[in-house]
Amino acid sequence: MSRRTAQPPVVWDGPGSPGSPGSPDGAAADRPRAIRGALGPADRAFRVLAGGSGSAVLAIMLLVGGFLAYQASRALDVAGFSFLTTAEWNPDSGRFGIAAVLTGTCLIGLVAVSCALPLALGTALYISEYAPRRIRSTLISLVDLMAAVPSVVYGLWGFFFFQTHVVGLARWISTYFSWIPLFEVDGADPRDPLATATVYTSSTFIAGLVVALMVTPIACSVMREAFSQAPSGEREGALALGSTRWGMIRAVVLPYGRGGIIGGTMLGLGRALGETIAVYMIISPVFEIxxxxxxxxxxxxxxLIALRYGSSSPEGISALMAAGLALFVLTLVVNFIASSITARSRAGAGAEA
Structure with a gap:
């Protein structure tokens, strides 16, 4: 009788092995395998540097918010909740609030985003889908260069050149759309050819148009990045089924980049809400809604902060800090929402299968 030698057990990780997805007990073991490796000195240094940088940004943001809250506490104790509902600005007499300036801030941001959205969307689509490859990088550089132009240059251009050329457009809008409350102009007859044009200058409309040109590069960059990540397989599949280029863009690129469009628009809105110098040089300040x-x-x-900071008393400085705190919170909320939407769009959220 022959004697068999003992054989070592065979370990099989394939579909039929115990604990694999194809085995009876595979459902319980169907989970990713944890891979652990020793980190080298370079990996440890990078992890510490990245974590420290992120923590420093959060710490600086909290310190800015804490500083504004501390400096604004004196004014907020005096004004109370009326700080959000009062349009007057007389901190020395105890009558002050941001109802008027906050309304103007939101309206300027609304005009800027309404004009920047179609401009940024069209530019991003042209660069990513229609522009010849040899000039695409040049167009990207030119659009990004607009973001590097100082705010004071936009303000000077808007006040001395752009404003005189857009008054006619403002008069035309008032002539045919004054039945809409937002486009109504008090004390002016747009059909009177002898009426003065100064009633249309230094307005929310002109300031919003100038700010729109400043936020367009930001929104365009986010949208273009989202459009460029649309899967090539779906692009080619739509074209292979007989779709036109615009049909492919409408069925594949725009749904895939929907999150990028929303995120870029909200990032531009956050930039528009905090714009200072260009708006300060164009508008005529009034403290009424x-x-x-x-x-x-x-x-x-x-x-308001740029106008009153140099000549304010200690009570006025505290009131300005309270106004800055309100703007800080508003822009922070807008940018957090935009960042979350943009982050989801990078994975193709909203794309149709």
């Missing part, structure tokens, strides 16, 4: 976009006179939180 002025909802008419085409009419002379408006205000914003950032312009």
């Amino acid at each position: 002025q909802p008419h976009l085409l009419q002379n006179g408006t205000n914003s939180v950032s312009s």
